[in-house]
């Protein structure tokens with residue numbers, strides 16, 4: 001599904017030199033690379049504050065702690081996402097409110113959000129799933145109307161932009177009150193271990209969060225709030241610093257692959273290729289509205305398990321993200337939920353399949369993959 005060794009070859013010299021330097025200097029934690037990466041990412045995103053931390057799950061949790069959310073507060077998020085999003089809501093004893101997603105973009109459905117709002121609702125967590133921004137026009141409007149925080153889970157969307165109806169364009173993760181991202185190796189901007197970050201334009205919130213990531217300390221050994229220990233180490237920061245200048249190129253490579261997949265599957269009955277929204281009908285050459293963390297097909301009337309087996313038989317990896325709706329997971333099931341409110345997610349879990357997607361796919365590999373899919377579908 002990913003080719004991290006191939007990508008490493010392109011940055012090997014920089015990464016090796018930086019890591020050797022860190023080993024020599026022994027500045028493993030909070031060394032100069034962490035600060036340099038933080039500043040570079042702030043510049044790239046056009047956001048005032050980036051606070052690095054240990055992983056994307058921590059980033060979400062710390063964002064919620066920073067906003068002062070309290071037990072009993074309701075937080076609305078998507079039923080169709082990676083579990084980390086709902087996990088931290090549960091860990092903080094907040095009340096998760098899972099809602100359905102849109103059938104074409106797989107992203108949280110603004111109509112479902114609005115329906116789920118109660119006097120206890122405090123925040124909305126849109127996930128920019130598979131690399132495409134959620135409908136931020138509608139989400140920001142709902143948040144403003146009901147005085148709710150917006151926490152963007154940007155773990156899959158780094159480098160993507162969202163174009164508002166009025167034409168303004170912003171990078172995902174810089175739109176809501178605060179955002180989280182993950183630098184897990186397979187993410188669009190991945191390090192060689194675990195890593196994450198929180199973004200915000202709010203000075204006060206940034207200050208609060210900088211203390212939270214460091215045991216609640218704003219002055220050494222003065223613990224003003226309950227915090228956590230969540231740091232990005234220098235070696236990971238050096239890897240990220242080497243990759244950041246290449247991120248747009250990496251994302252373009254992903255888009256090009258998506259385009260070739262789309263072309264190969266055009267007109268194939270039962271195969272629905274990813275839908276790119278925000279005024280693009282397809283995948284344009286210049287736009288960055290989708291960064292294809294995953295290339296996910298919907299299949300209709302085709303035996304998905306059979307297709308998975310067919311591809312695996314040819315040595316082609318594929319993935320089903322996600323096979324079970326969160327509201328049906330043991331840890332998150334709740335009597336509050338009605339099945340009729342999750343018709344889209346319940347259907348998607350049966351129809352989605354993600355093909356290999358990374359920055360190193362060759363023309364031949366893409367042909368091999370698409371031919372294998374077509375062979376199964378048309379047999």
Ligand SMILES: *Cc1c(COP(=O)(O)O)cnc(C)c1O
Nearest residue numbers: 055056057082084155156182184
């Ligand atoms: C990967 C991911 C996370 C968690 O990131 P980690 O760094 O693995 O903790 C959170 N949300 C989404 C949507 C993700 O894809």
